[in-house]
Structures are given as C-alpha cells and as structure tokens.
Amino acid sequence: xxxxxxxxxxxxxxxxxxxxxxxxxxxxxxxxxxxxxxxxxxxxxxxxxxxxxxxxxxxxxxxxxxxxxxxxxxxxxxxxxxxxxxxxxxxxxxxxxxxxxxxxxxxxxxxxxxxxxxxxxxxxxxxxxxxxxxxxxxxxxxxxxxxxxxxxxxxxxxxxxxxxxxxxxxxxxxxxxxxxxxxxxxxxxxxxxxxxxxxxxxxxxxxxxxxxxxxxxxxxxxxxxxxxxxxxxxxxxxxxxxxxxxxxxxxxxxxxxxxxxxxxxxxxxxxxxxxxxxxxxxxxxxxxxxxxxxxxxxxxxxxxxxxxxxxxxxxxxxxxxxxxxxxxxxxxxxxxxxxxxxxxxxxxxxxxxxxxxxxxxxxxxxxxxxxxxxxxxxxxxxxxxxxxxxxxxxxxxxxxxxxxxxxxxxxxxxxxxxxxxxxxxxxxxxxxxxxxxxxxxxxxxxxxxxxxxxxxxxxxxxxxxxx
Amino acid sequence: xxxxxxxxxxxxxxxxxxxxxxxxxxxxxxxxxxxxxxxxxxxxxxxxxxxxxxxxxxxxxxxxxxxxxxxxxxxxxxxxxxxxxxxxxxxxxxxxxxxxxxxxxxxxxxxxxxxxxxxxxxxxxxxxxxxxxx
Numbered sequence: 001x002x003x004x005x006x007x008x009x010x011x012x013x014x015x016x017x018x019x020x021x022x023x024x025x026x027x028x029x030x031x032x033x034x035x036x037x038x039x040x041x042x043x044x045x046x047x048x049x050x051x052x053x054x055x056x057x058x059x060x061x062x063x064x065x066x067x068x069x070x071x072x073x074x075x076x077x078x079x080x081x082x083x084x085x086x087x088x089x090x091x092x093x094x095x096x097x098x099x100x101x102x103x104x105x106x107x108x109x110x111x112x113x114x115x116x117x118x119x120x121x122x123x124x125x126x127x128x129x130x131x132x133x134x135x136x137x138x139x140x141x142x143x144x145x146x147x148x149x150x151x152x153x154x155x156x157x158x159x160x161x162x163x164x165x166x167x168x169x170x171x172x173x174x175x176x177x178x179x180x181x182x183x184x185x186x187x188x189x190x191x192x193x194x195x196x197x198x199x200x201x202x203x204x205x206x207x208x209x210x211x212x213x214x215x216x217x218x219x220x221x222x223x224x225x226x227x228x229x230x231x232x233x234x235x236x237x238x239x240x241x242x243x244x245x246x247x248x249x250x251x252x253x254x255x256x257x258x259x260x261x262x263x264x265x266x267x268x269x270x271x272x273x274x275x276x277x278x279x280x281x282x283x284x285x286x287x288x289x290x291x292x293x294x295x296x297x298x299x300x301x302x303x304x305x306x307x308x309x310x311x312x313x314x315x316x317x318x319x320x321x322x323x324x325x326x327x328x329x330x331x332x333x334x335x336x337x338x339x340x341x342x343x344x345x346x347x348x349x350x351x352x353x354x355x356x357x358x359x360x361x362x363x364x365x366x367x368x369x370x371x372x373x374x375x376x377x378x379x380x381x382x383x384x385x386x387x388x389x390x391x392x393x394x395x396x397x398x399x400x401x402x403x404x405x406x407x408x409x410x411x412x413x414x415x416x417x418x419x420x421x422x423x424x425x426x427x428x429x430x431x432x433x434x435x436x437x438x439x440x441x442x443x444x445x446x447x448x449x450x451x452x453x454x455x456x457x458x459x460x461x462x463x464x465x466x467x
Numbered sequence: 468x469x470x471x472x473x474x475x476x477x478x479x480x481x482x483x484x485x486x487x488x489x490x491x492x493x494x495x496x497x498x499x500x501x502x503x504x505x506x507x508x509x510x511x512x513x514x515x516x517x518x519x520x521x522x523x524x525x526x527x528x529x530x531x532x533x534x535x536x537x538x539x540x541x542x543x544x545x546x547x548x549x550x551x552x553x554x555x556x557x558x559x560x561x562x563x564x565x566x567x568x569x570x571x572x573x574x575x576x577x578x579x580x581x582x583x584x585x586x587x588x589x590x591x592x593x594x595x596x597x598x599x600x601x
Contacts, residue, residue: 037532040558048560049532050521115515117529149471173493180511181503183579185496187526192492233477240485248598249590250526251583252497261597317598321587325527325535396587404534405557 011090015070019063026059034419067345071208085142096132151223156207164200188252195243245315264315296347303339328389357443363435370431377424384417510575537585540576
C-alpha cells in the first residue's frame with residue numbers, strides 16, 4: 001500500500017485537486033452560458049457564447065481527465081503496494097497538463113479556437129497534451145510489475161491509456177487535407193475518434209470505480225470474476241464500434257450506421273444486469289451508506305441506469321431521427337458527465353483525499369446537504385433538457401414549421417428551469433467541493449509552516465481549522 | 468470461466484477488427500475525394516476560426532443556440548446569410564468578417580449544402596428500426 005502521506009500533497013493527489021478546481025470554474029462558465037440562453041446580450045461584447053461554451057466544455061472535460069489520471073495514478077500505487085516508477089515524470093506530466101490547460105482557457109478569451117465540435121482548442125496545444133499523456137503511459141507501464149493474472153480494472157486502465165492516445169491523435173487527422181476535403185468524410189472520422197475517446201476515459205474512470213468498490217467491500221473476488229471480463233469486453237466492443245450512432249443522419253457509408261446500431265444494442269446486456277442486480281445493490285447500499293465515497297457511487301448507479309436507458313433508446317435509428325440535434329442529446333451528455341463520471345470521480349476524491357490531517361466528519365452535514373441538493377437539482381436539470389428536446393423534436397418533424405427563433409421562445413420555460421436547477425446543481429457541488437479542497441490546502445500549508453517552525457502561524461491556522 | 472488464453476484471444480480479435488475497420492475507413496473514405504477546392508477549404512478554416520460550431524449544427528451535430536446550417540444555403544440563399552453575418556442577431560455578435568472571409572464561408576456553406584440533406588423529415592423509418600433517406 002502507498003505510504004500514508006498525511007498533510008502531504010502528493011503529485012497524484014494534485015491531479016485530483018486541480019481537477020476539482022477545474023470543475024468549480026467549469027460549472028461557473030456553464031451557468032453563465034445557460035444565462036446567455038435567457039439573456040442573449042449578456043456579456044455579448046466580451047465573452048459571447050462561442051467563447052463561453054468552449055470555456056465550459058474544456059474546463060469540465062479537463063476535470064474528468066485530471067481526476068481520472070489522479071485516480072489511476074493513486075490506485076496503481078495502492079495496487080502495486082509501492083510508489084510510482086518515477087515521481088519526477090509524474091511532476092513533469094502534471095506541469096505540462098496544468099500549463100496547457102491554463103493556456104487553452106486563456107486563448108478562448110482572446111477568441112483563439114480549434115473550431116471543432118465539441119472539444120476544441122488550437123491544434124498546437126494538442127502537442128503538449130499528447131506528450132504529457134505519453135509520459136503517463138511510460139510511468140504506468142514501468143510501474144506495473146507483472147502482466148500475469150491482472151484484475152479487470154488494470155485491463156481497463158491499460159485500455160483507457162492506449163485508446164485515449166490513439167483517438168486523440170485520430171481526432172487531428174483533419175489537419176491533413178485528404179481527410180477534411182469533404183464534410184462527410186471529415187465528420188465520419190471526427191465522430192469515430194470522439195465516440196471512442198469518451199469510451200477511453202470512461203475505461204479509466206470505471207476501472208478506478210471497481211478498484212474503489214473492492215476497497216470498500218473488502219473483497220477482491222469481482223475483479224477476477226468471469227462476469228467482470230464479459231462486461232469489460234462488451235464495453236470495449238462498444239468503445240471500438242458503436243460510434244456510428246452519432247452520425248445516423250450523415251450521408252456516410254450505411255454499414256457504419258448498421259454496425260453502430262447493432263453494437264449499441266449489446267448495451268442491453270449491461271442494462272439487464274443492472275436491473276437483475278438491483279436488489280443486491282440496494283442491500284449493499286444500506287451497509288455502506290455512511291461512507292461519503294460510497295454514497296456518490298450509489299448516486300452514479302442510479303444515473304447509469306437513466307443514462308443508459310436514454311442512450312440505448314437514442315441508438316435506435318428510428319428514435320434517433322427524432323432526438324438527433326435536440327436537447328435530448330444534451331440531457332444524455334449531462335447525465336453521463338455529471339451523474340456518472342463526476343459522481344464516481346467525487347467518490348474517488350473522497351477516498352483519496354481523506355488521508356489528510358483534517359477528517360471530513362466536521363463538514364459531513366454540509367457535504368450531505370450538497371449531495372442531496374446536487375442530485376435533486378440534476379434530476380430537474382435533466383428533465384428540463386428532455387422536455388426541451390421533445391418540443392424541438394416535434395418542431396423538427398412538423399411540416400408547417402414556425403421559424404427557429406419562435407421555436408426557441410417556446411422552449412424558454414424549460415431553459416428557465418434549466419438555469420434555476422443549474423444554480424441548485426452548482427450550489428450542491430460547491431458544498432461538496434469546498435471541504436474537499438479546503439482540507440487539503442490547510443493541511444499542506446500547516447505542514448510547511450511546521451517545517452519552518454513558525455509556531456505562531458501554526459497557531460493561527462489551527463484556530464482557522466477549528467472554525 | 469474466462470481463461471487467460473481466452474482473454475488474450477478476445478482482445479486480439481477485437482483489436483484486429485478495430486484496426487482493420489479504422490484503416491479501411493482511412494483508405495476509402497465515404498465520399499471519393501475530388502481535388503480540394505481552395506475556397507471551400509478556406510471557408511472551413513473561417514468556420515473553425517470563429518467557432519461557428521459552438522452555436523450552429525451541421526447534420527445535427529454542434530451547438531443548440533442557433534439553427535442547423537447544413538442546408539441554409541439552398542433554403543435561404545447567400546444574401547440572407549450575408550445579412551446575418553454583417554448585422555449579427557440575438558446572442559450572435561458581429562464578427563466583422565472581411566469580404567474574402569465572407570465569400571469563403573459562403574462557398575463552404577454551399578459545399579455542405581451540396582453534400583446532402585439533414586432534415587429529419589426526409590428520412591423513412593424501416594420495420595427493423597433503421598432509417599433511410601428518401
């Protein structure tokens with residue numbers, strides 16, 4: 001096991017803390033963007049929507065990537081029972097990612113974009129990110145002692161590591177004129193890469209969540225069980241081949257769409273398993289509910305069910321033709337990134353960051369309030385998008401279409417609910433994030449001050465801590 | 468029981484399938500390439516430079532604040548698009564595009580328009596759940 005590092009911000013913890021900070025600012029950008037739906041002239045001169053959207057999207061995607069990297073790096077050390085191969089390489093990786101993210105966010109403010117849908121920044125800035133990721137792979141592979149009898153979560157981490165690099169590079173094939181000369185060719189390759197890229201970071205996150213579940217339950221049976229590998233290969237099959245469901249209406253090869261449709265339906269197996277195991281999940285939930293980390297995993301379970309249900313429905317072309325291009329797609333994305341990815345990563349953050357000089361028990365009341373506020377708000381947030389999507393779908397299929405602007409006015413009540421529940425969501429998340437981040441910084445600075453023997457300052461910090 | 472050999476074999480089959488599928492698509496893209504028109508390419512760069520995708524969609528993929536622009540060229544015409552670009556509207560700022568940028572962007576939108584139709588009404592639904600364009 002990794003040596004206890006109370007009061008110490010190890011590099012792998014830094015990834016998670018940086019991710020939490022990105023989540024905090026990313027949600028603010030998102031809320032401002034939602035406000036621009038209601039008040040189009042708001043910040044139009046300085047931070048119009050085409051700047052606000054990438055600020056939000058990149059911040060929250062980097063939250064997911066930073067926290068996923070942090071969780072894999074931390075749990076890999078716990079799995080190996082020893083430190084990472086090269087802490088220096090880890091620090092360089094953190095430095096590269098942090099500086100690049102700051103530069104990316106600044107470039108948006110100055111109107112410098114990559115202009116791709118949906119995760120975009122200037123292509124030059126992709127180079128340091130790819131370099132940082134290669135360092136991540138090197139450190140991971142060198143730290144892994146043996147390839148024999150690996151548990152399923154290590155398979156998932158390895159898959160995420162290599163497929164992210166592959167799909168990230170693939171998403172820049174458009175820089176070659178051959179790939180971008182026709183819009184249909186360009187979009188086919190683009191959505192092939194993006195579809196699989198999401199699957200790649202999901203592999204990192206779900207792998208870490210399995211590690212955490214085993215840690216909480218104290219049993220290591222699942223990660224070697226045949227069912228774990230059946231589910232892993234089903235997910236990998238989907239990661240590789242289901243991306244065609246993004247482009248059913250694009251005039252690309254029909255077989256791309258048929259493969260996407262057929263492969264997506266294998267997710268029914270995962271859905272069926274969730275329903276089958278529902279009762280035992282509830283029983284387990286009762287046993288571990290007192291743990292903050294477990295509670296977030298439980299919330300993610302509920303959102304996996306809702307999001308998977310929606311995803312499978314949207315993967316049927318006959319339904320997708322109605323939902324495509326509507327806010328139902330956004331509801332699916334928000335359910336997946338907030339309800340699943342963010343809740344799992346918060347569970348991991350609670351587990352990884354609990355090893356500090358200050359326990360979370362003092363803040364548990366506020367964390368609980370934040371947890372319920374975030375979940376209830378997310379439900380309204382999600383439903384408002386589904387409703388707006390249904391109305392837009394009706395408009396898209398209507399023969400006597402009213403103008404786009406009039407249709408958007410009809411959606412306004414749902415955008416208001418979207419914004420208000422967005423305020424609730426951000427409030428809930430901030431109540432959870434604040435103690436997580438505050439504890440780490442207080443403990444870190446306390447250690448620094450102890451080192452420099454400034455006892456008076458330590459006394460002041462102790463006073464602050466007791467408040 | 469999943470034996471080590473079975474796991475490795477499954478992984479190798481999936482990887483081979485994925486790589487074959489990927490390289491097949493790279494080598495034979497859906498639309499056979501014609502010589503790249505410089506103005507279309509320049510228009511695409513304008514589209515990306517001003518991040519039009521943040522608000523607009525092409526084939527239903529993109530932002531949700533503005534309308535889908537796949538077939539705006541044939542439905543509304545270049546003069547209509549030009550007026551929006553010059554005056555801005557709602558949340559859309561005036562981008563102060565140069566004449567050359569405007570022309571390139573219009574050529575790009577014309578090229579997208581010629582590639583197909585994104586209107587969901589033009590699709591028929593089959594009994595097996597697949598869709599086809601009329």
